Amino acid sequence: MPVSGRLPDFPWDKLTSYAEKARAHADGIVDLSIGTPVDPTPQVAVDALVAAANWPGYPTTIGLPATRQAVIDWFARVHGVTGLGLDQVLPVVGTKELIAQLALHLGVGAGDLVVFPEAAYPTYEVGAALAGATPKASDSLTALGPQRPRILWLNSPSNPTGRVLPPEHLKKVVDWCRERGVLLVSDECYLDCVWEGSAMSVLHPDISGGSADGILVVHSLSKRSNLAGYRAGFVAGDTAVVKELLAVRKNLGLIVPGPVQEVMAAVYADDAHAAEQHARYAARRTKLKAALEGAGFTVDHSEAALYLWSTRGEGCWETVAWLAERGILAAPGDFYGTAGRQHVRIAITATDERIDAAVARLA
16 A cells, blocks of 8 residues: 555645635635735845855754753743753744654554544644554543553644633643653644644643753744744654754754745744734634624634634534635644544634734624
């Protein structure tokens, strides 16, 4: 069987006919199906890229010390995560690549269990399938019974639901994994996109006990800094696991381009642009959430991330069709597992003009 035969169908291919319907709207499509940034890349990133453009030699897989130190400093300054060393941070070529290949790179395979949330980013399952492991969607540790996963994924704030797990729950999962020797990997790519309340990293000392043992966290600059096109992120945590990832990735030539590493160092040192972008998204979210609720939708969770997890109390594809008739394209909830079959994921990442168009169509 070809490798692609092990993987699920690429879900967005199923949206083609609905996208065509939405494009037929007199005022054009409002595409809220993917959370791709549309606002300008911040000037601090552009300036850093220009300054680093002359880079004739090879960069290293481990990354520049300045880049890793900027990550460490940002984590401490913004999220209260302290005690990380340079050998515990590894830049990666966009976090989707890391998530999809993590199990494979850590030797997880046939007979091994990989657990991820019931409503989840599809790439966790893809990564398990690529490695030949057994994927399992579960929000309950007790439901796993005596099974001991090789990897347990957390995603808080969640894509697609925007749910934030409370600190006591995160600590419970950390303790459960450590007691059983399970590697806990927390996808925290939306940690800077919180609208109600607050969110914490599992590496915060109140949750981790001040130790990264048995824990990895995954972070991205795609959303915080409008750098999706730069493919810039990092994985950090357990020293031995990061060392193993580095050893594998060096052999595979998985290296963040040198100029992009310079950009990473610059943007992680700058909080002002992130605050400006946060305010833009907050304003769009407020408008779109009110419009959806006015049109009869219920918005569940969604206290963080860049989506409104919305339902009309019907099958998700019926809702996708209803929205497409109004020129709005949304992602059906079943892209993220059977738990989402009555929801749609609606992104808040369109321009102000397109958000306003969606609001008018929902009125």
